[in-house]
Amino acid sequence: MCLFLYVFSIDVAGVEMIISRKTRLHIWFRLLLLQASWNFERLQGIGFFYVLLPGLRKLYSKEKLLEVSRKYTGYFNTHVYLAPMVAGAVLKLEEDQASGVADPTVEVDDFKEMVAAPYAAIGDALFWGGLRPLAAGVALFFAVKGILWAPLIFILIYNLVPTWFRTVFFVRGYRQGMESVELIQKHRLPDWAIHTKETAIVVLGGLSAFMVFTQLTQHQLPSWLGLLTLIPMVMLGLVARKGLSTLFLVFITVSCIFLIGLFWADVVYLFTSWGARE
Amino acid sequence: MAINLAFGALISLICGLDRVAILQIMISRPIVAAPLTGLLLGEPLVGLQIGVMVELLWLARLPVGAAVPPDDTQVAIASSVLAIVLGQRFNTSGIELLLLCLLIAIPLGKVGQYFDHYARQYNVRLIRYVDSALDRSSLLVAELQHLRGLTSFSLAAIGTYAVILSGGLLIIPFLWPFLQQPLSYSSAWIQLSLPLVGIAVILGTINVSRAITLFCASFCMSFLLMWLV
Numbered sequence: 049m050c051l052f053l054y055v056f057s058i059d060v061a062g063v064e065m066i067i068s069r070k071t072r073l074h075i076w077f078r079l080l081l082l083q084a085s086w087n088f089e090r091l092q093g094i095g096f097f098y099v100l101l102p103g104l105r106k107l108y109s110k111e112k113l114l115e116v117s118r119k120y121t122g123y124f125n126t127h128v129y130l131a132p133m134v135a136g137a138v139l140k141l142e143e144d145q146a147s148g149v150a151d152p153t154v155e156v157d158d159f160k161e162m163v164a165a166p167y168a169a170i171g172d173a174l175f176w177g178g179l180r181p182l183a184a185g186v187a188l189f190f191a192v193k194g195i196l197w198a199p200l201i202f203i204l205i206y207n208l209v210p211t212w213f214r215t216v217f218f219v220r221g222y223r224q225g226m227e228s229v230e231l232i233q234k235h236r237l238p239d240w241a242i243h244t245k246e247t248a249i250v251v252l253g254g255l256s257a258f259m260v261f262t263q264l265t266q267h268q269l270p271s272w273l274g275l276l277t278l279i280p281m282v283m284l285g286l287v288a289r290k291g292l293s294t295l296f297l298v299f300i301t302v303s304c305i306f307l308i309g310l311f312w313a314d315v316v317y318l319f320t321s322w323g324a325r326e
Numbered sequence: 327m328a329i330n331l332a333f334g335a336l337i338s339l340i341c342g343l344d345r346v347a348i349l350q351i352m353i354s355r356p357i358v359a360a361p362l363t364g365l366l367l368g369e370p371l372v373g374l375q376i377g378v379m380v381e382l383l384w385l386a387r388l389p390v391g392a393a394v395p396p397d398d399t400q401v402a403i404a405s406s407v408l409a410i411v412l413g414q415r416f417n418t419s420g421i422e423l424l425l426l427c428l429l430i431a432i433p434l435g436k437v438g439q440y441f442d443h444y445a446r447q448y449n450v451r452l453i454r455y456v457d458s459a460l461d462r463s464s465l466l467v468a469e470l471q472h473l474r475g476l477t478s479f480s481l482a483a484i485g486t487y488a489v490i491l492s493g494g495l496l497i498i499p500f501l502w503p504f505l506q507q508p509l510s511y512s513s514a515w516i517q518l519s520l521p522l523v524g525i526a527v528i529l530g531t532i533n534v535s536r537a538i539t540l541f542c543a544s545f546c547m548s549f550l551l552m553w554l555v
Contacts, residue, residue, distance in 0.1 A: 050463065054505055059327040062466065062531050064381060080348060080349050081348050081472070082348070082503055083346050083350075083474070084347045084348060084349055084472055084473055084475045084476065084479070085452050085454065085471065085472045085473075085475030085476075086346055086446055086449060086479075087446050087447070087448075087449035087450045087451050087453065087475070088446050088449075088450060088476065089450045089453055091391075091392070092476070093453070094452060094453065094456055094471065094472045095472060097456070097468070098469055098472040098473075099473070101436060101465065101469055101524070102452065108480060109493075110463075113465070114460060115461055116334070117460060117465065118460055121453070121456055121457065121460065121468075125391065128350050129350075133530035138442065156353065165526060168390075170543075172388055172390045173533070176388040176389065176390070176397055177388060177532065177533065178361065180355075180385065181382075181385055181524065181532075182354075184355070184357060184381050184382060184385060186485070187357055188370075188378055188381060188382070188521070190376060190380045191357060191374055192378060194374070196370055196371070196374060198359065198361070199357055199358040199361045199362065199374075199376075199377070200356065200375065200403055201356065202352070202357050202358060203351065203352060203353065203358060206352050207351055207352065210351075245532055245533070245534045246534055246540060247542045248528075249531075249534060249537055249541050249544065250534065250541075250543065250544040251541070251544075252382075252408045252525050252528065252529070252544075253540065253541040253543070253544025253545040254544050254545070254547075254548040255521075255525070256521075256525055256541075256545055257544075257545045257546075257548035257549040257552065259518055259521065260518070260522075260549070260553065261549060261552045261553070263514065263515075263518050265515075267514070270551075271549075271553045274549055275546065275549060276330070277473050277522070277545075278542055278545060278546075280526075281522060281525065281529070281530075281541075282538055282542070283525045283527075284527070284530070285527070285529035285530035285538065286530060287530070288386070288526060288527040288529075288530030288531055289530035289531060292466055294383055294384055294386070294387070294396075294523070294524070294527050295396075295433065295436065296526065297523050297526075298432060298520065298523055301523050302429060302516050302519065302520075305507070305512045305516050306508070306516065308345070308510050308512065308514025309508070309511035309515065310508055310511060310512075312511065313508075313511040
C-alpha cells in the first residue's frame with residue numbers, strides 16, 4: 049500500500065504528464081481486469097482496449113477516439129504482470145502523438161506488438177516458471193508442519209514481486225515511454241528468471257527431503273531409506289520430460305503404492321498368524 | 327450440508343475468477359483455496375492437507391499463451407468440500423476418506439479444462455459485439471462487453487465445481503465401504519507420494535540445465551543435515 053501511494057504520488061520534474069494521477073490510478077485498477085474477456089482469437093485484445101480507454105478519453109475527441117480505440121481492440125498478448133508496463137508506455141506514446149511531439153517514424157501499434165511477445169516470455173519464465181514454485185515450496189514447509197498460516201505466507205511471498213512490477217513498472221512505462229524497454233534490459237530479468245528457477249529447485253529438493261525424513265521418522269524406519277526416494281523421483285521426472293501426463297503418473301504411482309500396501313498387509317498378517325501358531 | 331456446498335460454490339467462483347479473469351493474486355492456488363474452503367466449513371486442517379497434496383501436482387503446467395492447464399483450483403476446493411461433508415456423513419476424520427475424495431476429484435477435474443476452454447471460445451463472440459459497438463460509435467457498450475467475459479469464466483468455475491462435487495457425491499459413498507480398510511494400509515505413503523510426483527514433474531519440465539543435479543544435491547544435503555541434527 050505504501051509502495052502504491054509513493055509511486056503514484058511522484059511527479060518527476062521535466063516530465064510532462066497530461067493524464068492526471070486519478071486517471072492513471074483508474075487505468076491501474078482496470079489492469080487488474082485485463083483478462084476478463086480472454087479469448088482464443090485476440091487473447092487480451094479487448095482487455096487492453098478496456099484498460100487504455102480512460103486515458104484515451106483524456107487525449108482525443110469523439111471521432112479521433114473511435115479511430116484510435118479500434119486500433120487497440122486487435123490481437124494483444126503479454127504477461128499479465130508486465131502488461132502495466134506496456135500500457136504505461138503506450139499511454140505515453142499516445143500522449144506524445146496527441147500533443148504532436150511524437151517521432152513520426154514510430155507507430156504505437158508497432159511498439160505494442162514488438163514488446164508484447166518478449167515481455168510475455170520473460171514474465172512466464174520469471175513468475176509462472178520460477179517465482180510460483182519457489183513461493184509454493186517455501187509455504188509447503190509450513191503447511192507440512194500443520195501451520196495454518198501457510199496460505200498467507202504463500203500469498204505474501206508470491207505477491208511481493210508482482211505488486212512491485214504492476215505498480216512501479218506501470219509508472220516507469222508511462223514516464224519513459226519507449227525507453228522503458230531499457231528498464232527490462234537494465235534489471236536483467238531473463239537472468240533473474242533462471243536464478244529464481246534454480247532457487248526453486250533447491251527449495252523443492254529440501255522440501256522433498258523434509259517430507260520423506262518426517263514420514264520415515266513417524267514410521268520408525270531407518271533414515272537412510274529416504275535417499276532411495278531419489279531414484280523413483282528422477283525416473284518420474286525423466287518420464288514427465290518425455291511428455292507423459294501428470295494424471296497418468298499419479299495413477300501409476302498411487303496404484304503401485306496401493307497394491308504394495310495390500311501385499312504388505314497380507315505378508316504381515318501371514319507372519320503374525322504363523323508366529324501365533326508356533 | 328446445503329450451506330457447506332453453497333460456501334464451497336462461493337469460494338469456487340471467487341478463486342475461479344482469480345485464476346484467469348481478475349486480480350491473479352494467486353488465491354486460486356490449491357495451497358490457499360483449499361484451506362480457505364476448510365476454514366469456512368469449519369475444518370481448516372482438512373483443507374490444508376488437501377492443499378499440500380494438490381499444490382505441486384500441476385504447477386509445472388504453465389498458462390503460457392493459449393495453453394489451458396488443468397483446473398487444480400476446483401479440484402482442491404471440491405475435494406475439500408467432499409472430504410468435510412462426507413466425513414460428517416460417515417462420521418470419520420481419517421486421511422483415507424480425504425485421499426479417496428481427492429483421487430476421485432483429480433480425474434474429474436479434467437472436465438474443468440474443457441469448461442475453461444469453452445469459456446475462452448465463447449468469449450470470441452465478444453469481439454464481434456465490440457466491433458459492432460464501435461461501428462455504432464458506442465464506446466460504453468464496447469467497454470461493457472469486456473466485463474461480460476467474466477460471466478463465462480464464472481460459469482466455467484461453477485460448472486467444474488458442480489461436476490466434481492456431484493461425481494464425488496455419487497461415487498464415493500459407493501466405494502467407501504470397500505476401500506476404507508485397504509486404503510488404510512497405504513494412506514500415509516500415498517499422501518507423501520502426491521507432492522513428490524508434482525515435484526518430479528516440475529523437475530522434468532523446468533527449463534534449467536543441471537536441474538536434476540541441483541535437486542539431488544539439495545535433497546541429499548537437507549537429508550544429511552536432518553539426520554545429523
